[in-house]
Amino acid sequence: MKTADPELMRAINRFHVLDTIRRYGAISRVEIGDRIQLSPTTVSAITGSLIEDGLILPKHEGDLRGGNRGRPRVMLALNPKAARVVGAKIAATRLAFVVTDFQGDVLAELVLPLRVDRLPLSVIADLVEDGVRRCVLDAGIAMADVKSVAVSLPGIIEHGTGLVRASSIFRDADVPLKEAVVERLGIDVIVESDANAITMGEHWFGQARDCDDFVLVAIEDNLTLGVMHGGQIFRGARELSLTLGDMVMGADPDHAVKLADVASEKAIINGEEINNPRMRDAIRLGSGMSHVRDMIEAGDNKLRVAASNAGAALGIAIANLxxxxxxxxxxxVGSTLTLGPHLLDALQSSFAKAIPQSLREVAQIVIENADDRLWARGAAAVALGELYGSPWGTTGPARTFNADALEGGKSL
Amino acid sequence: MKTADPELMRAINRFHVLDTIRRYGAISRVEIGDRIQLSPTTVSAITGSLIEDGLILPKHEGDLRGGNRGRPRVMLALNPKAARVVGAKIAATRLAFVVTDFQGDVLAELVLPLRVDRLPLSVIADLVEDGVRRCVLDAGIAMADVKSVAVSLPGIIEHGTGLVRASSIFRDADVPLKEAVVERLGIDVIVESDANAITMGEHWFGQARDCDDFVLVAIEDNLTLGVMHGGQIFRGARELSLTLGDMVMGADPDHAVKLADVASEKAIINGEEINNPRMRDAIRLGSGMSHVRDMIEAGDNKLRVAASNAGAALGIAIANLxxxxxxxxxxxVGSTLTLGPHLLDALQSSFAKAIPQSLREVAQIVIENADDRLWARGAAAVALGELYGSPWGTTGPARTFNADALEGGKSL
DNA sequence: CCAATTAATTCGCATCGCTGATTAAAGCGG
DNA sequence: CCGCTTTAATCAGCGATGCGAATTAATTGG
Incomplete structure (x- = not known):
């Protein structure tokens, strides 16, 4: 139980100030106070301490203020050099890395087009190590300057322990990825589901900068789910990430299919690559979906139907969400969206059919063409988010205590 | 944005103290301090103020303490008379009411076995008024003693406004139930989804007293969903309640069915009552499911299959959750559970098939045989919860601001 | 150059929680 | 029976926090 003392109070306000500076870029003290309802006195005190700690810097340029009389406002902005982090994305066909500064601005990026799925942990961890070191070098900084590394990958991840419970990248279950990367890099490592990473990315840099509550569906090899609630990543029991590909579509267990069996890229391609070397190459290069799009547009009916079916299933899944x-x-988001209307038309019409009337106006559906950079940058945002350290339990997991205390009621 | 000042600090700690006293009944000051990591001084100050406000009372009996030497602990308990609230449940076949004291102990209860679905708002509001007034009278108190009334019903409810956006109880959409009841009773009214109400009920009185994170599935005429996350009800956009019956089962929009079309009580009965007057009576009396169970046990194969199909679909839906x-x-929870194994066997086996290996150990599934009283008491807990007033935004809704601030990205 | 205006800081105050000392209320032992 | 021990609860003083009022700073306008 977090007890509320003056220290916590300060931590909360300090976080809000820092977060406001991050969100609104160069901003004056008065405006911070207006936005988060804090007296000028307190804002001054907190910004003073942030400047002293080197987290933010006063900027004397660009003094845009309400009127133009009176003493000009001193703008404050994040100190880019306050920290550097690395964000990494592990996808089936490539590894992407970015080094960012404290603002999340990219200092260096690197994409390794390698087919990494089903490789053993040690090899993948080695590749991550190489990528991180290379990218850090490219950024012109030393490993010692890097505060932490966030690695994202598809699947079900235990955030705290960094255990990969299930992922299409690994053949095995319960892979201790965090441990392996920490061992190689010797710095703080965060392992996160790719959906949660890009969810943070959208919140910080993308379509959801204005929005503390949204759901993100990542449609790639895997179908994953990120939920932002009140500005916090929603986590399940034991800080598990959420999953969408495992959603079972169908009322009858004997004839039901998993969403991933209909709507994943593998399902759309459905063995097509076996007899089609160009497709095989495209997949290997990570451009499978644009090749599928080209083939559909060249008249391939089988793929057209597959894409349409995937879209239809996704529309239902999204309506369910x-x-x-x-x-x-x-x-x-996700590479499958490169199919464009071949996927989205069916998605939209099936969504419209599946969504109940009363919820039709609730959710706004937005499509983001995220590239590798945004994914990796999302991972960086995860790392930065932990540095910023929101006080009320960075991102609260779902917990159960005293499991023995159950009374009455049968348990399955 | 909630600014953190000493007042908020005190409010947080005060809430924790009050909540601890509520949870653990008669408890001493030292033990409160141990549980929520607060110094004895602070606990004394807060409990002093709570006593002064008449919310809690010192109890000199039952002084069980660690050792039995030294000054005995003074136990503290909620003052039952600090407030009274009414909880109401509107179900298709009955209205249930309870009056509770500040502890949530039931002072009076009333069940009106009336078929109320599809009645106009004014009639239902009148019935609610009558039930509340009657029940308050039975409790031996006056309406003026009642702090607030919480009315729960199935469907999609906007918590803040008390608007019923969709419910099987009402023919129309967007029914202003709160307004209608306020008008009649002239006191604070909260309208809440029945699932959220019983979710609070389980958290306060039932299977989840030890657990701040759980999902509740209510299986009755409607299929509804309550999510407790970090001790708070999870709310959607505009404080909407969540729904499960609208979940679409199936990957193909042309052949998909809603969960409610397979697993609701209406779906199980599936017109059986038309030729079966005893069934019709049982439904009218709200004991439709026990009659179905009897018929299954008497050899009715059609119903057996229907129940089994419902269970199978529910198993999948729960795996998806x-x-x-x-x-x-x-x-x-919910009356459909009276079908017992006829429903649960299929549910369990289809759940086992649908749940991915990596999530098998995550969730513990518990069945609660909730009676009308617990439902209504859950509603009362909703009302009490607002009185206790947790400070950090009683139960946070999902919000979106500056919707115009979107850049790039297409919108469907 | 001075008044007006706006920004930022300083000062003094009230509140809060905490540590350490003090008082309160019981049991234990001679 | 009375004093010692033990534990609970409160009191006094301290440091931290946020806030309002007053003060200082920096700029514009006349």
Whole structure:
């Protein structure tokens, strides 16, 4: 139980000030006070301490203020050099890295087009190490300057322990990825689901900068889900990340299919690559979906139907998410979206059919064309988010205590 | 933005103290301090103020303490008379009311076995008024003693405004139920989804007293969903409640069915009552499911299959919930559970098939045989919860601001 | 150059929680 | 029976926090 003392109070206000500076860029003390309802006195005290700690800097340029009389406002901005972090994305066909400064601005990026799925942990961890070191070098800084590394990958991840419980990247379950990367890099490592990473990315840099509550659906090899609620990543039991590909579509267990069996890229391609070397190459290069799009546009009916079916299933799944979470916004990202209308037309019409009348106006659906950079930058945002350290339990996991205390009621 | 000042600090600690006294009944000051990591001084100050406000009372009996030497602990308990609230449940076949004291102990209860669905708002509001007034009278108190009334019903409810956006109880959409009841009773009224009400009920009185994170599935005429996250009800956009019956089962929009079309009580009965007057009576009396159970046990194969299909669909839906929310616990409640194994066997086996391996151990599934009283008491807990007033935004809704601030990205 | 205006800081105050000392209320032992 | 020990609860004083009022700073306008 977090007890509220003056220290916590300060931590909360300090976080809000820092977060406001991050969100609104160069901003004056008065405006911070207006935005978060804090007296000028307190804002001054907190910004003073932030400057002293080197987290923010006064900027004397660009003094835009309400009137233009009176003493000019001193603008404050994050000190880019306050910290550097690395964000990494592990996808089936590539590894992407970015080094960012404290603002999340990219100092260096690197994409390694390698097919890494099903490789053993040690090899993947080695590749991550190489990528991180290379990218850090490219950024012109030393490893010692890097505060932490966030690694994101598809699947079900235990945030705190950095355990990968299930992922298409690994053959095995319960892979201790965090441990392996820490061992190689010797700095703080955060392992996070790719959906949660890009959810943070959208919140910090993308379609959801204005929005503390939304659901994000990542449509790639895997179908994953990120939920932002009140500005915090929603986490399940034991800080598990959420998953969408495991959603079972169908009322009858004997004829039901998983969403991933209909709407993942593998499902759309459905073995097509076996007899089609160009497709095989495209997949290997990570451009499978644009090749599929080209083939559809060249008249391939089988793929057209597959894409349409995937879209239809996704539309239903998204309608279900709207019923279950009632989010003000749903963001779609992922390489599958390069199929464009071949996927989206069916998605939209099936969403419209599946969504109940009363929820039709609730959620705004937005499509983001996220590139590797945004994914990796999202991972960096995860790392930065922990540095910023929101006080009321960075991102609260779902917990159960005294499990023995159950009374009555049967348990399955 | 909630600014953190000493007042908020005190409010937080005060809430924790009060909540601890509520949870653990008669408890001494030292033990409160131990539990919530607060110094004895602070606990004394806060409990002093709570006593002064008449919210709690010192009890000199039952002084069980660690050792039995030294000054005995003075136990503190809620002052039952600090407030009274009414909780009401509107279900298709009955209205249930309870009057509770500040502890949530039931002072009076009333069940009106009336078929109320599809009645106009004014009639239902009148019935609620009558029930509340009657029940308050039975409790031996006056309406003026009642601090607030919480009315729960199935469907999609906007918590703040008390607007019923969709419910099987009302023919129309967007029914201003809160307004209608306020007008009649002239006191604070809260309208809440029945699932959220019983979710609070389980958290306060039932299977989830030890657990701040769980998902509850209410299986009755409607299928509704309550999510407790970090001790708070999870709310969607505009404080909407969540729904499960609208979940679409199936990957193909042309052949998909809503969960409610397979697993609601109406779906199980599936017109059976038309030719069966005893069934019709049982439904009217609200004991439709026990009659169905009897008929199944008497050899009715059609109903057996229907129940089994409902269970199978529910098993899938629950597996989906576990994938999407990763909750440590899932609680099942609702009258449909009286079907017992005829429903649960299929539910369990289809859940087992649908749940991915990596999530198998995540959620504990618990069945609660909730009676009308617990539902209504849950509503009362909603009302009490607002009185206790947790400070950091009683139960946070999902919000979106500056919707115009979107850049790039297409919108469907 | 001075008044007006706006920004930022300083000062003094009230509130809060905490540590350490003090008082209160019981049991234990001679 | 009375004093010692033990534990609970409160009191006094301290440091931290946020806030309002007054003060200082920096700029514009006349």
């Amino acid at each position: 709207v019923a279950l979470f009632a989010p003000p916004r749903v963001i779609l | 576990v994938a999407l929310f990763a909750p440590p616990r899932v609680i099942l």
